[in-house]
Amino acid sequence: MTPAATSLLCVAALLATALVAVPFGRRARATPAIYGASLAATVVALAGALLHLVAGGTSEVVLPLGLPWLGAHFRLDALAAFFLVVVNFGGAAASLYGLGYGRHEEAPHRVLPFFPAFLGAMNLVVLADDAFSFLLCWEFMSLASWALVIAHHRATDNTRAGYIYLVMASFGTLALLLAFGLLAGPQGGYGFAAMRAAEHPPLVAALVLGLLILGAGSKAGLVPLHVWLPLAHPAAPSHVSALMSGVMTKVAIYGFVRVVFDLLSEPSWWSSMVVLALGGATAVLGILHALMERDLKRLLAYSTIENIGVVFVGLGLALAFRAEGMGWAAALALTAALFHVLNHSLFKSLLFFGAGAVLGATATRDMDRLGGLIHRMPRTSFAFLVGCAAISALPPLNGFASEWLAFQAILQSPQLSAWGLKIMVPAVGGLLALSAALAAACFVKAFGVTFLGRPRSDAAAAAHEVDRFSQAAMFILAGLCLAAGILPGFVIDAVAPVTQALVGDRMPRQTGVEWLSIVPIAEGRSSYNGLLVFLFITISASLAVVVIHRFASRALRRGPAWGCGFVEPSPMTQYSGVSFAQPIRRVFGTLAFRAREHVEMPPPGDMRPARLTVQMHDLVWDALYAPIAGAIGFAADRLNTLQFLTIRRYLSLVFLALVGLLLVLAIWP
Amino acid sequence: MALILDLLVQGGQMALVLALSPLLTGFVRKVKARLLRRRGPSMLQPYRDLLRLLRKEVVLADNASWLFRVTPYLIFAATWVAAALVPTFAIGLKFSWTADLIAIIALLGSARFFLALAGMDVGTSFGGIGSSREVMIATLAEPAMLLIVFTLALVAGSTQLSMVAVMMSQPEVGLRVSLGLALIGLIMVAIAENARIPVDNPTTHLELTMVHEAMVLEYSGRHLAMIEFAASLKLLLYISLIACVFAPWGIAAPDSAPLAYAIGTAAYLGKLALGGALLALFETSIAKMRVFRVPDFLGAALMLGLLGTLLLFVSRSL
Numbered sequence: 009m010t011p012a013a014t015s016l017l018c019v020a021a022l023l024a025t026a027l028v029a030v031p032f033g034r035r036a037r038a039t040p041a042i043y044g045a046s047l048a049a050t051v052v053a054l055a056g057a058l059l060h061l062v063a064g065g066t067s068e069v070v071l072p073l074g075l076p077w078l079g080a081h082f083r084l085d086a087l088a089a090f091f092l093v094v095v096n097f098g099g100a101a102a103s104l105y106g107l108g109y110g111r112h113e114e115a116p117h118r119v120l121p122f123f124p125a126f127l128g129a130m131n132l133v134v135l136a137d138d139a140f141s142f143l144l145c146w147e148f149m150s151l152a153s154w155a156l157v158i159a160h161h162r163a164t165d166n167t168r169a170g171y172i173y174l175v176m177a178s179f180g181t182l183a184l185l186l187a188f189g190l191l192a193g194p195q196g197g198y199g200f201a202a203m204r205a206a207e208h209p210p211l212v213a214a215l216v217l218g219l220l221i222l223g224a225g226s227k228a229g230l231v232p233l234h235v236w237l238p239l240a241h242p243a244a245p246s247h248v249s250a251l252m253s254g255v256m257t258k259v260a261i262y263g264f265v266r267v268v269f270d271l272l273s274e275p276s277w278w279s280s281m282v283v284l285a286l287g288g289a290t291a292v293l294g295i296l297h298a299l300m301e302r303d304l305k306r307l308l309a310y311s312t313i314e315n316i317g318v319v320f321v322g323l324g325l326a327l328a329f330r331a332e333g334m335g336w337a338a339a340l341a342l343t344a345a346l347f348h349v350l351n352h353s354l355f356k357s358l359l360f361f362g363a364g365a366v367l368g369a370t371a372t373r374d375m376d377r378l379g380g381l382i383h384r385m386p387r388t389s390f391a392f393l394v395g396c397a398a399i400s401a402l403p404p405l406n407g408f409a410s411e412w413l414a415f416q417a418i419l420q421s422p423q424l425s426a427w428g429l430k431i432m433v434p435a436v437g438g439l440l441a442l443s444a445a446l447a448a449a450c451f452v453k454a455f456g457v458t459f460l461g462r463p464r465s466d467a468a469a470a471a472h473e474v475d476r477f478s479q480a481a482m483f484i485l486a487g488l489c490l491a492a493g494i495l496p497g498f499v500i501d502a503v504a505p506v507t508q509a510l511v512g513d514r515m516p517r518q519t520g521v522e523w524l525s526i527v528p529i530a531e532g533r534s535s536y537n538g539l540l541v542f543l544f545i546t547i548s549a550s551l552a553v554v555v556i557h558r559f560a561s562r563a564l565r566r567g568p569a570w571g572c573g574f575v576e577p578s579p580m581t582q583y584s585g586v587s588f589a590q591p592i593r594r595v596f597g598t599l600a601f602r603a604r605e606h607v608e609m610p611p612p613g614d615m616r617p618a619r620l621t622v623q624m625h626d627l628v629w630d631a632l633y634a635p636i637a638g639a640i641g642f643a644a645d646r647l648n649t650l651q652f653l654t655i656r657r658y659l660s661l662v663f664l665a666l667v668g669l670l671l672v673l674a675i676w677p
Numbered sequence: 678m679a680l681i682l683d684l685l686v687q688g689g690q691m692a693l694v695l696a697l698s699p700l701l702t703g704f705v706r707k708v709k710a711r712l713l714r715r716r717g718p719s720m721l722q723p724y725r726d727l728l729r730l731l732r733k734e735v736v737l738a739d740n741a742s743w744l745f746r747v748t749p750y751l752i753f754a755a756t757w758v759a760a761a762l763v764p765t766f767a768i769g770l771k772f773s774w775t776a777d778l779i780a781i782i783a784l785l786g787s788a789r790f791f792l793a794l795a796g797m798d799v800g801t802s803f804g805g806i807g808s809s810r811e812v813m814i815a816t817l818a819e820p821a822m823l824l825i826v827f828t829l830a831l832v833a834g835s836t837q838l839s840m841v842a843v844m845m846s847q848p849e850v851g852l853r854v855s856l857g858l859a860l861i862g863l864i865m866v867a868i869a870e871n872a873r874i875p876v877d878n879p880t881t882h883l884e885l886t887m888v889h890e891a892m893v894l895e896y897s898g899r900h901l902a903m904i905e906f907a908a909s910l911k912l913l914l915y916i917s918l919i920a921c922v923f924a925p926w927g928i929a930a931p932d933s934a935p936l937a938y939a940i941g942t943a944a945y946l947g948k949l950a951l952g953g954a955l956l957a958l959f960e961t962s963i964a965k966m967r968v969f970r971v972p973d974f975l976g977a978a979l980m981l982g983l984l985g986t987l988l989l990f991v992s993r994s995l
Binding site: 379380382383386393397400401402403408412415416418419421422430431433434435437438441442444445446448449451452453455456457460461462525531532533534535536537540541544545546548549552553556560561563564565566567568569570571572577579581582583587588589590591592594595596 | 731732733734735736737738739740742743744750751753754755757758772774775776777779780783784786787789790793794796797798799800801802803804805806808809810812813815816817818819820823824827830831834835836837840894895898899903968969972979982983986987989990991
């Protein structure tokens with residue numbers, strides 16, 4: 009059996025599981041059965057994709073479905089195999105987590121059918137090899153995830169999140185439809201092979217790129233198309249949030265890469281400037297939003313936007329290098345982007361699993377009602393800490409390895425000849441550095457407020473550790489974050505066939521380098537060895553511990569914390585998430601959110617407490633979406649009168665429309 | 678045999694930074710005291726302080742977690758490894774290619790991440806105020822530092838410190854505007870990173886003005902010793918870094934004779950003394966800033982870094 013057929017069989021198994029879940033979803037035994045079946049199918053698909061990525065080559069399948077003269081084409085090449093690995097690994101981890109987490113689900117029949125369907129749809133999008141199948145599977149993926157977003161439809165704001173998601177998803181699919189229409193051209197070559205072979209004029213290429221930024225970018229969460237993401241991702245059950253943030257955004261990136269790097273003939277150099285600018289803005293704005301957030305899952309969703317920005321910066325650099333014929337640098341930038349795709353799927357799934365564990369144990373996502381969970385949930389907190397360190401790009405974990413590659417790619421860009429890029433790239437590099445530093449601050453806040461300190465509510469004080477399945481899923485992901493961080497060379501080599509296919513070059517082979525270092529260009533220019541850094545830190549820390557405990561002192565006494573003379577201060581006097589972010593809000597927020605603070609001080613003698621109110625605006629929403637929503641509402645109000653006309657008026661309207669159309673036909677040249 | 682010698686030199690560097698860093702702290706304190714017309718404590722006082730702290734028992738707050746106890750060792754280890762990777766008396770050491778300048782900065786970032794977490798662990802307001810201000814400072818200092826690294830890397834064509842040091846001692850590098858900007862920016866970042874005046878005051882005892890000291894308020898005994906040691910190592914690291922990049926004279930080439938190593942060590946000690954004295958002079962001549970003036974200070978460093986990088990993107994000779 010060909011690898012593509014194996015993948016399709018796994019998808020068929022997932023879809024069959026979804027169908028089985030429709031009638032049996034309410035049964036108690038359905039939860040382990042459905043998640044178990046999903047786990048098995050995704051593990052098989054993962055193994056197939058991994059083997060194919062290592063073995064190389066392409067394999068195709070044509071099914072007699074879809075458009076009669078076209079059929080449904082599916083194709084598994086290096087790019088698809090890489091993204092299948094990401095999708096199915098995330099899917100397998102979420103299924104494993106669901107085995108435990110799903111038991112507490114109140115309405116399993118609203119989740120179980122859509123979970124395997126969502127997984128299958130994401131696999132199909134990556135496999136599709138013609139525009140029709142791609143769009144169909146894309147829309148199926150959107151709808152399945154939408155159904156999961158509104159699974160808890162009675163919770164406040166969830167229906168609104170679902171509504172906004174549906175609107176944005178439909179809009180994105182429309183943009184993709186138009187993009188594929190332009191790519192297919194007047195002959196209607198809807199197969200990807202035909203698009204690849206066709207030559208696209210510059211105007212068409214620019215339009216397609218713009219439409220893809222709208223279509224795939226809205227699904228991935230590019231600013232300013234991100235507004236649905238922080239609403240919809242947290243609304244779903246936590247393992248689905250992990251899938252949406254960790255995996256579905258990657259499928260959107262796949263769509264972008266597939267079209268821009270593979271199908272479209274080379275776009276001009278300035279198009280990379282658009283991608284770079286959007287990526288940089290997305291990275292900084294996403295993480296600033298995350299810092300201001302007090303809802304743990306929404307913070308993670310905003311941080312997803314930041315990471316998407318980082319990936320798009322890598323993609324923009326790769327486009328710029330490719331346009332100038334610097335294949336080796338393009339390979340470096342693309343490798344950085346793809347490596348970050350993999351890394352983000354690992355640590356974002358881990359963090360959402362941790363947030364789900366906290367939600368399950370305390371029934372709240374509000375960080376300012378949590379605290380002290382490190383004592384009550386030691387394993388979850390350890391795994392979450394690894395995730396926080398990885399996403400903050402701290403060596404020797406995986407987030408640092410991919411950001412390091414991105415910085416190395418930026419350092420190659422003075423050799424670009426276009427002036428616009430010469431000025432833009434250092435600014436984008438600064439934005440990338442700023443977003444990395446802000447991410448570290450954000451995850452100090454996320455971990456510190458949620459897990460450290462003293463509990464701020466009774467629910468947090470009575471929390472308990474989660475089940476074994478959830479722990480296993482989190483620890484596997486944490487282990488992989490470390491493994492990918494200390495052995496990045498293997499990942500880089502695995503991505504090499506993808507860059508070879510897309511930009512015609514690859515990074516030098518890394519596995520043969522002494523001591524397993526990574527050397528992007530040449531040893532004299534830069535090198536990094538995560539394994540040795542990890543070993544050095546471990547050895548010197550253990551050395552310090554051993555020497556001090558052996559020769560100095562090991563005595564320890566517990567006592568109350570220093571309270572400046574106040575006895576037993578309330579846990580509410582601790583720094584909360586909002587107060588932790590206050591200095592950063594004052595530095596960046598006045599510009600980015602028009603944040604204003606107002607202190608209402610009662611007059612002397614009045615016993616009322618003073619009140620601090622903080623006003624913040626989402627400028628993107630105010631400037632872009634509120635006017636659009638207002639215009640649509642206005643138009644709908646005006647058109648409402650059309651609903652109550654007499655039959656005479658309707659007939660005359662039809663007649664006028666007919667006359668108008670005939671006039672157009674008559675005047676048309 | 679060559680491998681053993683390489684390892685010896687590398688081990689020598691690790692031991693050297695460890696042995697010298699408290700002396701540097703003591704030296705800066707001594708010079709500051711002298712500038713203020715005080716006699717000041719002996720230069721060996723930091724060693725005595727460390728030994729005294731190491732021998733004392735640890736008093737741990739009631740709800741301190743395992744993270745609080747692990748953090749001092751992690752910070753010490755990360756800072757030590759970072760300090761040992763910056764060339765001091767010789768370049769091209771056995772493991773110098775393990776981490777380039779970006780990775781060294783990120784290692785310090787790891788140390789800060791865990792220190793900020795430890796500040797929030799006990800759950801007092803002081804820890805929180807210290808952590809939140811520290812990360813605010815870091816969000817500006819880290820990008821500024823990375824942009825300065827970009828400037829240096831573009832001039833030298835490498836992010837490896839050994840290569841940067843070699844390139845900087847070549848005559849064709851010469852005087853450049855971007856390097857001047859990078860030097861000023863780097864000094865500003867180094868002041869902020871090491872919690873020195875005017876950004877922070879390492880000797881303050883007023884809680885509301887503390888940043889670094891507020892975070893470590895709950896630490897005592899051997900844990901505090903580790904953190905103080907890490908702070909000394911970090912100061913040494915930044916002075917070594919500035920010396921290695923902007924004054925790479927006398928530094929020993931790879932596989933040179935013992936005499937070259939001796940000259941390198943002497944030159945390094947001289948650079949450290951000069952750097953420490955200049956720091957003390959600067960600190961005594963300036964007042965501490967309000968916390969919310971610090972973003973302006975670091976924003977200036979960020980802009981200098983950006984300007985330096987931009988100049989190099991526009992022209993390779995500026």
